[in-house]
Amino acid sequence: xxxxxxxxxxxxxxxxxxxxxxxxxxxxxxxxxxxxxxxxxxxxxxxxxxxxxxxxxxxxxxxxxxxxxxxxxxxxxxxxxxxxxxxxxxxxxxxxxxxxxxxxxxxxxxxxxxxxxxxxxxxxxxxxxxxxxxxxxxxxxxxxxxxxxxxx
Amino acid sequence: xxxxxxxxxxxxxxxxxxxxxxxxxxxxxxxxxxxxxxxxxxxxxxxxxxxxxxxxxxxxxxxxxxxxxxxxxxxxxxxxxxxxxxxxxxxxxxxxxxxxxxxxxxxxxxxxxxxxxxxxxxxxxxxxxxxxxxxxxxxxxxxxxxxxxxxxxxxxxxxxxxxxxxxxxxxxxxxxxxxxxxxxxxxxxxxxxxxxxxxxxxxxxxxxxxxxxxxxxxxxxxxxxxxxxxxxxxxxxxxxxxxxxxxxxxxxxxxxxxxxxxxxxxxxxxxxxxxxxxxxxxxxxxxxxxxxxxxxxxxxxx
Ligand SMILES: [Zn+2]
Numbered sequence: 001x002x003x004x005x006x007x008x009x010x011x012x013x014x015x016x017x018x019x020x021x022x023x024x025x026x027x028x029x030x031x032x033x034x035x036x037x038x039x040x041x042x043x044x045x046x047x048x049x050x051x052x053x054x055x056x057x058x059x060x061x062x063x064x065x066x067x068x069x070x071x072x073x074x075x076x077x078x079x080x081x082x083x084x085x086x087x088x089x090x091x092x093x094x095x096x097x098x099x100x101x102x103x104x105x106x107x108x109x110x111x112x113x114x115x116x117x118x119x120x121x122x123x124x125x126x127x128x129x130x131x132x133x134x135x136x137x138x139x140x141x142x143x144x145x146x147x148x149x150x151x152x
Numbered sequence: 153x154x155x156x157x158x159x160x161x162x163x164x165x166x167x168x169x170x171x172x173x174x175x176x177x178x179x180x181x182x183x184x185x186x187x188x189x190x191x192x193x194x195x196x197x198x199x200x201x202x203x204x205x206x207x208x209x210x211x212x213x214x215x216x217x218x219x220x221x222x223x224x225x226x227x228x229x230x231x232x233x234x235x236x237x238x239x240x241x242x243x244x245x246x247x248x249x250x251x252x253x254x255x256x257x258x259x260x261x262x263x264x265x266x267x268x269x270x271x272x273x274x275x276x277x278x279x280x281x282x283x284x285x286x287x288x289x290x291x292x293x294x295x296x297x298x299x300x301x302x303x304x305x306x307x308x309x310x311x312x313x314x315x316x317x318x319x320x321x322x323x324x325x326x327x328x329x330x331x332x333x334x335x336x337x338x339x340x341x342x343x344x345x346x347x348x349x350x351x352x353x354x355x356x357x358x359x360x361x362x363x364x365x366x367x368x369x370x371x372x373x374x375x376x377x378x379x380x381x382x383x384x385x386x387x388x389x390x391x392x393x394x395x396x397x398x399x400x401x402x403x404x405x406x407x408x409x410x411x412x413x414x415x416x417x418x419x420x421x422x423x424x425x426x427x428x429x430x431x432x433x434x435x436x437x438x439x440x441x442x443x444x445x446x447x448x449x450x451x452x453x454x
Contacts, residue, residue: 113277115258119235139258140279141160143343 010043015062017084017091018074023047025078026057032073032151033066040064073106073151075099076133101127103135110148114140123152154452157264157271161282161318166325168449169289173299175445176290176438179214183441187453188217194247195221196239197274198254203414204274207436208251208283211443220247240266249451252276270450278314284413285318287442291435292323292370295409299326303367307333308374308394308419310340315413316374320344330355331364335390338380361394366403371396373412373419373432391418398423411435 021029023046029035035042038061046057066083074081075097085093103125109116116123116139125135125144133146153168164172179185193212197205205223212219220243236259243250244267252263253274260273260280275281293299304323306316310332320330320340330348332340336359348355358364365371376394381387395418396410409431412420416432424430 109258111257113255113257115236115254115256115262115276118256119237119262121262137258139261140277142257142279 010060011089012041012043012060012062012086013089015040015060015064015086016066017086018059018061019056019082019084020080021057021059021078022080023055023057026059028077028151029057029059029074029081032077033070035059035061038064069106071095071097072100072103076103076107076149076151079133099127099133103127106152107135107144108150108152109137109140109142110144110150111137111140111142114142116140153449155270156450157260157267157273158282158446158450159260159264159271159273159276160280161285161322163282169286169322169325170299172286172442172445172449173290173293175449176286176441177294179444179448180438180441183214183444185214186216187448188212188215188451191217191248191451192246193217193219193447194243194250195219195223196243196250196252196254197221197223198225198236198252198259200224201253201275203436204253204283207439208272208274208443210440211447212251214440215444215447217447221251236263237266240271244268249447272446272450278312280318281314282318283439283443283446284315285322286446287435287439288315288319288372288411288413289322290442290445291409291411291431291438294438295431296369296407299323301327302369303329303331304370304372305331305333305365305368306340306372306374307361307396308376309338309380310334310374311338312377312380313374316340316372317344319372320348324348324351324353328353331358331368332356333358333361333364333394335359335376335386335394337386337390338376361396361400363400363403365400365408366405368404368408371404371408371410373410373416375415375417375419395419395421396424397421398427401427401429404429 026046041062044059047055081097083095084091105122107125109123124138128134128136135144209219240263249270251272251274252260254276257277257279260276264271273280273282310316373396378387408429410429412432414432414436
């Protein structure tokens with residue numbers, strides 16, 4: 001696979017380039033992936049032009065490869081994001097994110113009276129098939145919408 | 153349904169609901185049976201609810217069972233900081249089944265995952281109260297002879313009232329027509345209306361409590377509670393609008409029955425009580441038979 005033009009700018013030898021992050025979600029993505037506490041070399045750009053979703057952001061993390069669970073979390077805040085796996089300056093894999101049908105342990109229920117917000121319990125949601133992201137709590141059965149979504 | 157917990161009314165299929173309703177009738181015909189002779193049932197009320205607790209405990213005792221437990225959290229170890237998980241793990245080693253009431257939503261589902269014995273949800277906060285729904289269904293079946301093709305009117309607080317939400321979901325198995333009468337602030341939430349749409353079940357919304365009830369088979373009344381209103385003036389405006397008075401029943405159908413989960417405040421005027429269409433006190437009594445049927449079915453005894 002050939003190098004993309006944008007990747008050549010401060011290209012990384014090995015690691016992950018997260019692309020197509022909506023600009024306003026950049027800091028959310030950084031905090032979900034704990035990049036603020038990560039020691040690796042990280043570069044990011046934001047307010048880059050993008051024809052599909054308005055302004056976008058991009059994050060490059062050297063020598064780091066993310067787990068499926070991280071991708072699931074990012075899917076909830078940036079469903080268009082793409083994880084490009086870089087090895088020896090080449091994109092060896094492009095991974096799209098997708099929200100799993102069962103969302104386990106990554107989102108917080110918005111309902112303060114939910115048992116999951118009162119005892120140490122792994123949260124569980126099912127994804128509702130409708131326009132916007134809406135998660136139905138397995139426990140209290142209330143629906144957490146995109147606006148109230150908090151990633152653990 | 154043997155050995156399965158009853159957490160949400162959606163846990164039971166149409167066939168299972170009908171089975172419970174039929175068994176409730178059998179228990180009503182013969183209420184004292186020794187089916188629970190060798191059983192210990194835990195009754196864990198993390199918040200007080202005398203009405204529900206007495207109904208369950210009557211059902212258990214009529215079946216010959218023994219009861220352990222507590223009637224409010226202050227007499228349990230939760231006040232010492234014990235988690236729900238630990239309480240359930242412990243009690244499920246002692247009892248054959250747990251009846252549980254808890255103020256937090258989702259607590260019953262969680263308990264059912266931690267327990268080695270079946271859990272019956274006797275109310276988890278504003279979420280579910282499936283035994284209330286089953287006794288409502290039994291009351292409807294008993295008074296109408298069927299659950300099918302009924303015109304069900306729900307009146308009052310349709311936004312927060314968990315009993316109407318659960319009843320709506322359960323009745324949807326039986327080809328109903330719904331009419332919702334409520335103040336604007338307390339309308340049936342969109343999620344339930346969308347759900348009815350997806351099932352092709354017709355419903356109509358009204359803000360006035362008028363002679364449209366002449367078409368009703370079931371009139372399900374609920375309390376309009378002051379604490380649901382941000383503005384006390386709004387409450388003052390509506391509190392006397394959604395009150396059923398005996399004079400309003402003049403042109404209603406002969407088979408109409410009035411249900412209410414009780415306790416009532418002022419939403420059913422006392423002059424209705426003597427009307428043969430008033431059914432809320434019998435409805436409460438039906439709760440004992442419905443709960444006997446639920447307990448016996450889950451323990452695989454009936
Ligand atoms: Zn919840």
